[in-house]
Amino acid sequence: MATTTFVKKTLGLNKTEGTNKSPILKPESTFKKPKLGVSQSRKKDIPEGVWTKCPKCSAMLYDKELDENLKVCYHCHFHLPITARERIHSLVETCSFEEMDASMTSVDILQFTGVTSYVSKLEAYQNSTGLKDAVITGVGKLGRHRLALGVMDFTFLGGSMGSVVGEKLTRLIETATDKGLPLAIICTSGGARMYEGMFSLMQMAKTSAALAYHAKKKLPYISVLTHPTTAGVMASFATLGDLIIAEPGAMIGFAGPRVIKDTTQAELPPGFQTAEFLLDHGLIDAIVPRKELKEKLGFYLDFMSQSQSQDTAVA
Numbered sequence: 001m002a003t004t005t006f007v008k009k010t011l012g013l014n015k016t017e018g019t020n021k022s023p024i025l026k027p028e029s030t031f032k033k034p035k036l037g038v039s040q041s042r043k044k045d046i047p048e049g050v051w052t053k054c055p056k057c058s059a060m061l062y063d064k065e066l067d068e069n070l071k072v073c074y075h076c077h078f079h080l081p082i083t084a085r086e087r088i089h090s091l092v093e094t095c096s097f098e099e100m101d102a103s104m105t106s107v108d109i110l111q112f113t114g115v116t117s118y119v120s121k122l123e124a125y126q127n128s129t130g131l132k133d134a135v136i137t138g139v140g141k142l143g144r145h146r147l148a149l150g151v152m153d154f155t156f157l158g159g160s161m162g163s164v165v166g167e168k169l170t171r172l173i174e175t176a177t178d179k180g181l182p183l184a185i186i187c188t189s190g191g192a193r194m195y196e197g198m199f200s201l202m203q204m205a206k207t208s209a210a211l212a213y214h215a216k217k218k219l220p221y222i223s224v225l226t227h228p229t230t231a232g233v234m235a236s237f238a239t240l241g242d243l244i245i246a247e248p249g250a251m252i253g254f255a256g257p258r259v260i261k262d263t264t265q266a267e268l269p270p271g272f273q274t275a276e277f278l279l280d281h282g283l284i285d286a287i288v289p290r291k292e293l294k295e296k297l298g299f300y301l302d303f304m305s306q307s308q309s310q311d312t313a314v315a
């Protein structure tokens with residue numbers, strides 16, 4: 001009997017012994033992460049697809065109102081990502097958009113395999129986005145102008161430019177040139193698509209050459225840079241616009257800031273690679289909030305088509 005009493009006292013941690021109020025037990029109970037439990041239950045309270053948290057001001061935004069506001073936070077005006085289809089809907093007159101090359105899809109030329117194969121990646125992104133590739137092209141009406149419009153979508157493999165993006169944009173530019181139409185491309189991209197190697201890089205030259213023929217006809221091209229526009233796209237058609245405009249706060253650059261910092265071994269200036277910084281330094285011509293984009297594009301097209309007809313009259 002005496003032995004039994006002794007063992008119980010020494011252990012002290014016997015959970016069946018409810019009366020034991022040893023201080024050793026207290027720290028144990030604090031390791032049960034009660035805070036995590038609270039946040040999990042809060043998360044469950046927010047129905048998915050109803051609210052979105054603003055990445056800048058952390059305000060909870062009602063999705064319906066956010067959609068009506070073109071995915072711009074109605075508290076701090078932060079521009080959240082918008083899909084290509086939503087963008088087209090916000091810019092062209094209802095039912096006026098005729099899509100081109102809608103079924104064009106990428107081919108796995110290099111039979112690329114990494115963690116997963118290129119084919120399975122394409123399939124996964126096609127299923128999740130409902131797109132065939134990272135750009136939608138077509139001709140639509142914006143105000144009184146018929147416009148060749150290309151809109152990139154970052155949700156499809158980071159808006160990367162492979163053969164399909166390059167080919168669809170080239171065909172769009174060539175259609176604009178043949179039909180004498182102004183052109184606008186809404187850009188967002190992580191750059192050339194690594195899964196297609198050199199075939200992706202060749203799209204830079206192809207799109208640039210097509211734009212040169214468009215420019216030769218003195219037809220206006222407006223490039224709109226949205227968050228983020230980088231690398232091979234930035235170094236080709238994105239910065240070849242007669243007018244280059246950007247959305248507020250968009251990250252725009254060729255190489256990423258860390259690569260530049262490591263290469264130059266220099267501190268980068270504040271705001272480096274933002275639309276605002278590039279406006280101050282003359283790379284872009286204007287910053288236009290998303291909600292004003294349609295009106296401003298109409299205004300610029302009015303102005304540019306007027307000067308174009310004056311040029312033709314003089315010639």
Ligand SMILES: [Zn+2]
Binds near residue numbers: 059
């Ligand atoms: Zn906000």
